[in-house]
Amino acid sequence: MSSDGNPIPDGEAGFSTPVGSRRTFMGWVTSGLASLIGLGLAIPLLGYMISPALKRRVRPWVDVGNIGDIPPGEPKQLDYVTTIQDGYVENRSHKAIWAVKHPDGQIKVFSPMCTHLGCGYRWEAEEKAFKCPCHGSVFDIDGHVLAGPAPRPLDLLPSKIENGRLLLVFKEFKSGTSQVVEL
Amino acid sequence: MASRIYKWLDSRLNLKPVERTLLDEPIPGGASWIYVFGSVTLFLFLLQAITGMFLALYYAPTPDHAYDSIRFIETEVLFGAFVRGLHHWGASAMVVAIGLHMLQAFLYGAYKPPREAMWMAGVVLFLLVMVFAFTGYLLPWDQTAYWATQIGINMVGTVPVVGDFMMRVMRGGETLGALTLSRFFAIHVLFLPSLLVALIGLHLFILRRVGPAGPWTDARAKLGSETFYPRQVYMDAVVIFGVFVVVAAAALAVPFPLTDKADPSDTTFVPVPEWYFLFYYELLKYVHGPLEPLATWILPALVIGIMLFWPFIDRNPARNPIRRPVALGSGVVFLVVVLSLLGLSIKNLYAVPRADPSVARGKVLYGEFGCAGCHRIHGAGGAMAPDLSFVGDTRPDREWHVKHFKDPQSVSAGSFMPKFPLDDRQLDDLASYMLSLKKAP
Ligand code: FES
Numbered sequence: 001m002s003s004d005g006n007p008i009p010d011g012e013a014g015f016s017t018p019v020g021s022r023r024t025f026m027g028w029v030t031s032g033l034a035s036l037i038g039l040g041l042a043i044p045l046l047g048y049m050i051s052p053a054l055k056r057r058v059r060p061w062v063d064v065g066n067i068g069d070i071p072p073g074e075p076k077q078l079d080y081v082t083t084i085q086d087g088y089v090e091n092r093s094h095k096a097i098w099a100v101k102h103p104d105g106q107i108k109v110f111s112p113m114c115t116h117l118g119c120g121y122r123w124e125a126e127e128k129a130f131k132c133p134c135h136g137s138v139f140d141i142d143g144h145v146l147a148g149p150a151p152r153p154l155d156l157l158p159s160k161i162e163n164g165r166l167l168l169v170f171k172e173f174k175s176g177t178s179q180v181v182e183l
Numbered sequence: 184m185a186s187r188i189y190k191w192l193d194s195r196l197n198l199k200p201v202e203r204t205l206l207d208e209p210i211p212g213g214a215s216w217i218y219v220f221g222s223v224t225l226f227l228f229l230l231q232a233i234t235g236m237f238l239a240l241y242y243a244p245t246p247d248h249a250y251d252s253i254r255f256i257e258t259e260v261l262f263g264a265f266v267r268g269l270h271h272w273g274a275s276a277m278v279v280a281i282g283l284h285m286l287q288a289f290l291y292g293a294y295k296p297p298r299e300a301m302w303m304a305g306v307v308l309f310l311l312v313m314v315f316a317f318t319g320y321l322l323p324w325d326q327t328a329y330w331a332t333q334i335g336i337n338m339v340g341t342v343p344v345v346g347d348f349m350m351r352v353m354r355g356g357e358t359l360g361a362l363t364l365s366r367f368f369a370i371h372v373l374f375l376p377s378l379l380v381a382l383i384g385l386h387l388f389i390l391r392r393v394g395p396a397g398p399w400t401d402a403r404a405k406l407g408s409e410t411f412y413p414r415q416v417y418m419d420a421v422v423i424f425g426v427f428v429v430v431a432a433a434a435l436a437v438p439f440p441l442t443d444k445a446d447p448s449d450t451t452f453v454p455v456p457e458w459y460f461l462f463y464y465e466l467l468k469y470v471h472g473p474l475e476p477l478a479t480w481i482l483p484a485l486v487i488g489i490m491l492f493w494p495f496i497d498r499n500p501a502r503n504p505i506r507r508p509v510a511l512g513s514g515v516v517f518l519v520v521v522l523s524l525l526g527l528s529i530k531n532l533y534a535v536p537r538a539d540p541s542v543a544r545g546k547v548l549y550g551e552f553g554c555a556g557c558h559r560i561h562g563a564g565g566a567m568a569p570d571l572s573f574v575g576d577t578r579p580d581r582e583w584h585v586k587h588f589k590d591p592q593s594v595s596a597g598s599f600m601p602k603f604p605l606d607d608r609q610l611d612d613l614a615s616y617m618l619s620l621k622k623a624p
Contacts, residue, residue: 016213016407016409017409017413017414018409018413018414022413023413026414026417027413027417029417029420029421030413030416030417030420033420033421033423033424034420036424037423037424037427040427040431041230041233044262044265044266045233045234045237045262045266047261047262048237048240048260048261048262048263048265048266049237049240050261051261051262052241052259052260055259087241087252087255088241088243088248088251088252088254088255088259089248089251
């Protein structure tokens with residue numbers, strides 16, 4: 001944008017075209033103001049573009065039912081509906097988790113997805129085991145792998161009991177790894 | 184560093200002549216602060232283009248999501264309100280800049296031969312910008328957007344024979360809805376920008392072929408000319424920077440809130456168009472009945488036609504304003520009419536008593552809590568407790584009402600009015616309703 005120092009073509013420029021230090025000064029002011037505008041736009045626009053990308057989804061505690069409804073020693077599937085915020089879209093989604101009440105009253109909640117490749121598994125009451133129909137993984141009532149390709153025990157979800165209601169935070173985990181990796 | 188890269192490129196691409204054409208264009212009579220408006224308009228167009236692209240990152244052009252996506256930009260995205268503010272106030276600034284640019288060209292007689300085509304391209308650019316404004320206004324899909332657009336489209340319907348057809352084409356169907364929104368969006372962000380860029384190219388191409396008009400007296404022009412760079416560029420930069428500061432300050436300081444989400448079934452909403460359409464909105468109030476088409480399309484078509492072909496209507500070869508009394512006189516009359524209509528409409532706008540939403544909510548509460556069981560308003564309701572028809576006149580003190588609702592006996596001993604479980608907002612709404620019950624509004 002600067003033609004500083006170039007010889008001014010003869011005849012084309014009139015006598016009033018600023019030369020020398022005046023010309024340099026105007027050149028500097030012009031570039032200075034242009035850079036200020038550029039910065040004034042670039043910083044907000046960059047933040048504007050990046051900020052939602054860095055936002056971590058806040059996962060709320062959701063109420064999934066009465067603890068009285070869960071028989072001790074017998075895993076029970078609990079259904080609930082949750083709203084998932086996807087940008088400006090609110091999605092309602094059905095989730096079904098497995099809750100196990102131990103005789104001491106402790107409740108464990110398992111993510112409904114098999115740790116192998118993410119199929120939904122079932123509780124087989126006669127065999128006293130969770131079985132995955134896809135590739136035949138088998139888990140015991142505590143989620144430990146008994147058989148099949150599953151690389152790790154069933155994933156636990158954070159849960160708590162308040163006023164007789166079971167609350168949990170729904171999370172999803174990467175399947176197929178021996179480590180637990182939250183998505 | 185930059186200059187070394189430049190030298191390297193120059194030795195290969197031979198850039199010096201390009202630089203000379205761009206920067207060393209002679210300006211007859213020298214640089215001037217009055218020549219800045221074209222550059223300012225171009226800058227504002229770039230600002231609109233950039234902020235528009237960024238808004239499109241999150242905007243969704245469907246009735247389901249348009250409103251929510253704008254709200255998302257406003258509340259969830261960092262600098263979202265600022266970027267939207269820049270786009271909104273930038274549009275207003277652009278209309279002002281174009282107005283001043285046209286005024287300058289008119290005053291200097293810059294539309295006269297050989298620059299007729301440049302003027303005409305400019306008028307088309309101006310019209311395109313107005314279409315930009317009209318299509319952009321609908322996109323937030325809030326009540327104002329919806330109903331203002333509804334009115335705009337209905338005006339087109341008054342054109343004889345083809346009106347109905349044009350209305351349908353604009354809406355993409357029988358009613359204003361999903362298809363309208365997506366076509367307004369496509370026109371706003373795809374069709375118009377390409378057209379505008381092409382026409383700006385044409386406008387500037389003509390400028391470079393015929394050169395700027397310069398001062399209106401040949402004597403002054405002969406005093407000398409100077410090149411575009413550095414002084415004119417410097418002046419342009421200073422004013423552009425000032426404009427940017429003003430637009431950014433407006434974007435930060437003047438909130439531009441969304442109204443409620445568009446509700447096609449709510450016909451009570453009174454929309455207000457953008458200020459640059461206001462003068463026209465005002466005009467429509469004075470023309471009724473059989474004369475209406477005169478205002479809705481005959482007059483606008485006439486004005487646009489005259490503007491477009493002005494270089495051929497005004498055949499006076501003189502450029503000095505003093506020797507062009509007729510042209511200047513008509514220009515002044517036009518400006519005075521437009522500005523007084525604008526002034527009038529702004530005045531009327533503020534004179535309209537705005538319905539206070541809290542009064543309406545208070546009225547609903549009055550019904551819900553069964554107040555009419557004991558109180559009477561204009562003959563409706565029980566007669567056991569005081570008549571409230573004009574309670575706003577007899578008890579004009581808001582505090583008194585709030586206290587009274589909280590605990591009637593505290594301000595009115597012996598009252599048998601029960602305490603109602605009201606929260607602060609409900610107390611306030613109910614008090615607003617009480618105060619609105621007056622003889623004279
Ligand atoms: S997904 Fe469950 S065993 Fe493969």
